[in-house]
Amino acid sequence: MKVDSLDVQRWQNYIEQETGFVLPDIQLQWLANAIDCTAMSNGLSVQQLWYQLSRNNELRQQLLDKVLIHESRFFRHRPSIDFVTEYALQHHKAGNIDSLFRIWSVGCASGQEAWSLAMSLAAQRCQDYVILGTDISEEAIKSARLGQYDNRQQTLIPQSCQSFVQPLPSKGRLNRLKPSTSEAANSMQENWQVAPVLQPHVSFSVHNIIEQKPPTTHLQNVIICQNMLLYFRKFDQRDILARLSDQCALEGYIVLAPGEALFWRPSNMRRIAHPQVNVWQKISA
DSSP, X not given: OOGGGSOHHHHHHHHHHHHOOOOXXXXXXXXXXXXXXXXXXXXXXXXXXXXXXXXXXXXXXXXXXXXXXXOXXXXXXXXXXHHHHHHHHHHHHTTOTTSOEXXXXXXXXXXXXXHHHHXXXXXXXXXXXXXXXXXXXXXXXXXXXXXXXXXXXXXXXXXXXXXXXXXXXXXXXXXXXXXXXXXXXXXXXXXEEEOGGGGGGEEEEEOOTTSSSOSOSSOEEEEEEOSOGGGSOXXXXXXXXXXXXXXXXXXXXXXXXXTTXXXXXXXXXXXXXXXXXXXXXXXXX
């Protein structure tokens, strides 16, 4: 039941067709393992899995959940978090107190970026904000909504935001009573959760960024999309950026990862001269 018996290129093409993601050759073993695991867990051969994908959305989602990379961490790029926080503060100081400050975290994986933004804003006593995190993976979105993470993730949160970390109930720690091979294994358990005070401000939704339909009808003050575009071909990157621009409010910002999409030259956006943040402002509709 190995994917080697089929054309790997065919599976690569399928993933790109469904999601726009271009899996590099270095990740072919990852892809093969994901295919084998999905087939085995459903009692199928790899060939049977292939023929059922087109008519079984549950199987399709299982495969995508296993293939797509959900690696993220809290405060992954602190300058971007600080930039968004400062803009939110300026937005409200400018007299926009009656409107919600809206942020969209694109490709949010298991939610660390969205929760990092919420922690940073709350630490500055911001109240009138909402954050939407989206990802194509249902499994990742379920984890994001739980808002439960391990000790390694907590160490990445700055001291000013540690008040938004709350221990899990003791039942979440029962696994500590079981034998383990190392203390490091224990440290990877989900030992804490995001404080409930942040939860009304943050929501998560499954969304495929390659689709035309946006996840919300609201225009966003900030759209943050970091370390996701690199998985797409350049022409898909242009289409995605154009959609993000459409969803960005006038004078709002799109924040990308440093070095991403430097080829982009839209007429309605201008790149801001910032030493650490790759950020674009919408200057016309």
